[in-house]
Amino acid sequence: MIDKSWIESPIKSKEFSDGVVQFLEFAFSNASIDGKILCPCIICGFSVMCNRAEVFSHLLQRGFPEKYTYWHMHGEKHVQCNVESISQVQNESTRQYPMNDMLNDVFGIFDNNDPSNLPNNDNSRGSEERSQEETEKIKKLLEDGNQELYDGCTKYSKLSFIVRFYHIKVLCGATDKTFSMILDLLKDAFPHVKLPSSFYESKKMIKKLGLGYEKIDACPNHCMLYWGSSEDESRDKCKVCNTSRFMSNENDIGANVILDDQHRKKPKSAKVLRYFPLIPRLKRLYKCSKTANS
Incomplete structure (x- = not known):
């Protein structure tokens, strides 16, 4: 077991700095990607990839999260239960339904491991009545979550592999084309x-997990959003600086010309804001059994 008592020590203490060095050795040995890891300091909050020197500097200046005593974001594995019978049951459940825990935290409806028993309406947690379309979507997620990546594979399901693959794409800043080419290579x-x-198809699968975002056109000079009132949404120019809402494309002749009554080539927005609604994320946060109690 790794001694993590230093996490509660003062930032300026030798115990804390020695503990940070211990953490860096562990993290870079188990979770390094191109010489970088997710920085856990209270400012970066596991959202920024940094090198060893940067993480060391951030932690000594900003502190280490007090509740981050299980370093799952940096390669630490779960400690297995010593009771053989309980361990066997848990392992069997994990092999058969590896994504149920995550889907349960997302939708809050799975009381057992049988996708065929998924109810159309969920009353177990006081949730609102679900539509048939949403129920079918969750059933499909369960099928993908329980489908082995290949015959005999117990570590990854089809869904868990794609989620992990997509996570690496985002962390490394890979393009959609890169993802597609690697996917084609794996299939070949x-x-x-x-x-x-x-x-x-991969993105469609992941989007079913929810927590998407809204695209809102914005002035390239940061004056306004084309959002809110119907008047602002329909504007073609900024009401403050009079800059065009759309990118100019001199090489694309007739980009804004109506071709016929049904078809019109839509101009590309000069700047787009991606809005992540807060309320669905708060609901997800407190629906999850692991975060609701912390």
Whole structure:
């Protein structure tokens, strides 16, 4: 077991600095990507990839999260239960339904591991009545979550592999084209592996987990958002600086010309704000059994 008592020590103490060095050795040995890890300091909050010197500096200046005593974001594994019978039950459940815990935290409706028993309406947690369409969507997620990546694979399901693959794409800043090319290579090299047919299908699968965002056109000079009132939403120019809402494309002749009554080439926005609604995220936060109690 790793001694983590230093986390509660004062930042300026030798115990804390020695503990940070211990953490860095562990993290860079188990979770390093291109010489960087997710910085856990209270400012970066596991959202920024930094090198060793940067993480060391951040932690000594800003502190280490007090409640981060299980370093799951940096490669630490769960400690297995010593009771053999309980361990066997947990391992069997994990092999058969590896994504149920995550989906349960997302939707809060799974009282057992049988997708066929998924109710159309959920009353177990006081949730509102669900539509048939949403129920079918969750059933499909369960199927993907329980489908082995290949015959005999117990570590990854189809869904868990794609979620992990997409996570690496985001952390490394890989393009959609890069994701597609690697996906095609994997399917070509391992034809027996159950993978989505394209990046588009992969993204559709992940989007079913919820917590998307809204795109809102913005003035390139940060004067206004084309959002709110119907008048602002329909504007073609900024009401403050009079800058065009759309990008100019001199090489694309007729970009704004109406081709016929049904077809019109939509101009590209000069700047787009991605809005992540807060309320759905708060609901998700307190629905999750692991975060609601912290």
